[in-house]
Amino acid sequence: MTQTANYRIIHETAYRYSEPVALCQNQLRMRPRNQAKLKCHSCEVEIDPAPASILRHPDYYGNMVDSFSIESLHQSLLVRVTSRVTVSAPDAENLASAPAWTELASMVRRGDKPVDWDAREFVFESPRIELSPKFADYAREIMQPHTSIVDAVDALTKHIHNDFRYDTQATDVNTTTEDAFLMKAGVCQDFAHVQIACLRSLGLPTRYISGYLRTYPPEGEPRLVGSDESHAWISVYAGSEVGWVDFDPTNAVRAGTDHIPMCLGRDYDDISPMRGIVMGGGQPELKVSVDVLPLD
Structure with missing residues (x-):
C-alpha cells in the first residue's frame, strides 16, 4: 500500500511600500503541479489590490504561472495561495x-x-x-x-x-x-x-x-x-x-x-516563487508566511 499524506498549504507574501506604487507586474510560481508524487485537489490565488489583468499558463517545465498586473496606485500588496494536496512516498x-x-x-x-x-x-x-x-x-x-x-x-x-x-x-x-x-x-x-x-x-x-x-x-x-x-x-x-x-x-x-x-x-x-517589477514604491518591506497543515 502506498503511503500518503494530505495537506492544506497557505503561502502569504505581503509587501508594504514607503511610497505609492504606480504599476507592478509579477509572475507567481506557487501552484502545485500534478506529478507522480503529488496530486493537487484545489488551489486558490488571492491578490489584493485586485489586478487589472491576470493570465495563467504553463512554463517550459510544466509549472503553472500566474502573471498579473496592478495598474492603480497602491502602497501594499498581498498574495495568498491556498492549496490542498496529497503527497505519496x-x-x-x-x-x-x-x-x-x-x-x-x-x-x-x-x-x-x-x-x-x-x-x-x-x-x-x-x-x-x-x-x-x-x-x-x-x-x-x-x-x-x-x-x-x-x-x-x-x-x-x-x-x-x-x-x-x-x-x-x-x-x-x-x-x-x-x-x-x-x-x-x-x-x-x-x-x-x-x-x-x-x-x-x-x-x-x-x-x-x-x-x-x-x-x-x-x-x-x-x-x-x-x-x-x-x-x-x-x-x-x-x-x-x-x-x-x-x-x-x-x-x-x-x-x-x-x-x-x-x-x-x-x-x-x-x-523563484514570485518575481516582477514595480514603478515607484520607495523602500519595500517584505513579510512571508507559510502554513503547512496536515489533514490526516
Whole structure:
C-alpha cells in the first residue's frame, strides 16, 4: 500500500511600500503541479489590490504561472495561495532496481532510450550551475564506494549535510553556487545548488525542486501557524524504470511524505516563487508566511 499524506498549504507574501506604487507586474510560481508524487485537489490565488489583468499558463517545465498586473496606485500588496494536496512516498521496491550511477551517466550521455533524452537537458550548465572538475571530484570521492545511483546519491546527500554549515547569514539569494561551495555554508537553496553542480558534473541529470517541508513543533508545544517556510531540494534521474528520486541535502534525507514538491526547473532562477517589477514604491518591506497543515 502506498503511503500518503494530505495537506492544506497557505503561502502569504505581503509587501508594504514607503511610497505609492504606480504599476507592478509579477509572475507567481506557487501552484502545485500534478506529478507522480503529488496530486493537487484545489488551489486558490488571492491578490489584493485586485489586478487589472491576470493570465495563467504553463512554463517550459510544466509549472503553472500566474502573471498579473496592478495598474492603480497602491502602497501594499498581498498574495495568498491556498492549496490542498496529497503527497505519496517513493516505492521502495522500485528504488531497489535502480542502476549503477556510472552506467547511468553513460546511458544518458549516449541517449540509449527516448526518456533519457528528456532527462539530458538537466545534465548541462544553467544560470546558477557551473560544471567543474572540483564539483565532480568532491562527489566522486563520496559516491565511488557505492554502486546504485540511489545509494550513491544518499551518501553524497548526507556528506553535504555534514560538511556544510546551515547559516542564514552566510549567503543571500544572489550568492553563487561556487561561493557557497567554497564557504561550505548557506541555506537550502545553496545546499541544493551545490549538490546539483556535483551530480551534473558527473553526467547525472539533476533538477531543482521548490516546495514545502512539514515541520514538527517541540514535544508538548502547539504548532505555530505561519511558522513554516518554503524549501528546496533536488531530484535525480535514476533511469527509465525508476524515474526521478528526490533528496534533501539540507536535512540529509531522501524526500518522503514530509516533502511537498511544487515546481521544478534547472535551478532557482527557473522557479523563484514570485518575481516582477514595480514603478515607484520607495523602500519595500517584505513579510512571508507559510502554513503547512496536515489533514490526516
